[in-house]
Amino acid sequence: MLNIIFTILIVPFVPIFMYGDLVSIKNVFAQNQVLGEEIKKEESSDCKVDVNKNIVSRDLFPLKERESSDLMPKRRIDYADVKIWSGASVAIDADSGTILHYAEGRKQTQIASLTKIMTAILVVENVKNLDETATITKTALNVDGTVVGCPTSVFCNANQMFAGEKISVRNLLKAMLLNSANDAATALAIHVSDAPENFVKLMNAKTKELGLKDTNFCTPSGLEIDGKEMDCYSSAYDIARIASHSLQYDIIWDIMRVEEEQVYSVDGKYMHQLKNTDMLLREMPNCLGGKTGFTPLAGKSLLTVAADPTGKHKIISVILNDENRWEDMKKLVDWTFANHEWR
Numbered sequence: 001m002l003n004i005i006f007t008i009l010i011v012p013f014v015p016i017f018m019y020g021d022l023v024s025i026k027n028v029f030a031q032n033q034v035l036g037e038e039i040k041k042e043e044s045s046d047c048k049v050d051v052n053k054n055i056v057s058r059d060l061f062p063l064k065e066r067e068s069s070d071l072m073p074k075r076r077i078d079y080a081d082v083k084i085w086s087g088a089s090v091a092i093d094a095d096s097g098t099i100l101h102y103a104e105g106r107k108q109t110q111i112a113s114l115t116k117i118m119t120a121i122l123v124v125e126n127v128k129n130l131d132e133t134a135t136i137t138k139t140a141l142n143v144d145g146t147v148v149g150c151p152t153s154v155f156c157n158a159n160q161m162f163a164g165e166k167i168s169v170r171n172l173l174k175a176m177l178l179n180s181a182n183d184a185a186t187a188l189a190i191h192v193s194d195a196p197e198n199f200v201k202l203m204n205a206k207t208k209e210l211g212l213k214d215t216n217f218c219t220p221s222g223l224e225i226d227g228k229e230m231d232c233y234s235s236a237y238d239i240a241r242i243a244s245h246s247l248q249y250d251i252i253w254d255i256m257r258v259e260e261e262q263v264y265s266v267d268g269k270y271m272h273q274l275k276n277t278d279m280l281l282r283e284m285p286n287c288l289g290g291k292t293g294f295t296p297l298a299g300k301s302l303l304t305v306a307a308d309p310t311g312k313h314k315i316i317s318v319i320l321n322d323e324n325r326w327e328d329m330k331k332l333v334d335w336t337f338a339n340h341e342w343r
Contacts, residue, residue, distance in 0.1 A: 256289025
């Protein structure tokens with residue numbers, strides 16, 4: 001009898017007791033659907049900027065030409081932000097292209113001799129034998145700023161190159177990358193393409209091939225063209241990507257790590273003293289090389305590739321228009337490795 005009474009009085013109300021759980025289950029199911037849509041949308045976006053920390057957490061243009069490492073850089077739990085007082089600055093993981101630091105990274109601006117990284121890439125890709133002979137022309141020598149033998153336009157302390165001199169492409173690469181010599185860059189462009197303007201076409205075609213969005217080169221040296229200065233530009237992010245592409249060519253970075261060297265003309269009659277303009281080679285043990293840049297319009301800039309203490313992970317850092325570029329680059333590199341781990 002009691003069972004009958006219980007069935008009549010209680011059972012009809014069981015759905016009411018269970019209603020809350022049913023709603024919870026339904027809500028969880030709906031939430032999962034929404035999360036799935038949100039994740040899908042996030043994956044399809046080009047980039048995601050953390051406004052509070054001014055960090056881009058995804059690559060704007062994923063590196064297709066480089067094979068990513070199995071280990072990816074992640075922010076540490078005790079992550080702290082960094083401020084670099086420059087016109088623009090970027091740090092990326094060399095293998096995956098993941099952006100680790102980003103401040104005005106796509107700002108289009110003059111980059112001076114950081115241009116020479118692209119020049120070096122095209123020379124290595126277009127000259128099969130780097131020991132072949134190039135002939136120095138008057139056009140190559142008719143450039144402003146730093147040239148072989150003259151670290152500034154008003155100060156010369158070593159032998160300059162002369163019209164008709166024959167020198168290897170390899171030695172011109174060294175002069176361009178170590179001394180940041182504008183005549184060497186121009187001579188290489190002429191050797192590859194017969195004229196600097198033809199070489200510039202190759203440079204801009206390469207930017208399109210690499211998917212760069214904020215770059216237009218004017219000269220193989222990075223000197224701006226009078227009256228067309230605003231047509232010569234790149235960005236910190238594009239330069240980092242160009243450097244990432246260059247890492248596949250050991251010869252470029254073997255040269256970058258040299259502090260000082262003497263090179264000779266093909267006949268051995270003329271010697272040219274070269275000294276690396278990158279002070280960090282002597283001051284930062286984990287520096288794997290880099291490139292300096294300066295014009296009055298571009299300001300002082302610096303590209304650096306550095307390794308973590310294990311030597312397994314490399315980052316590419318770029319600072320543009322920074323009067324304190326040496327100390328700021330040390331700060332940026334130290335901060336990047338201190339605030340990220342690869343896993």
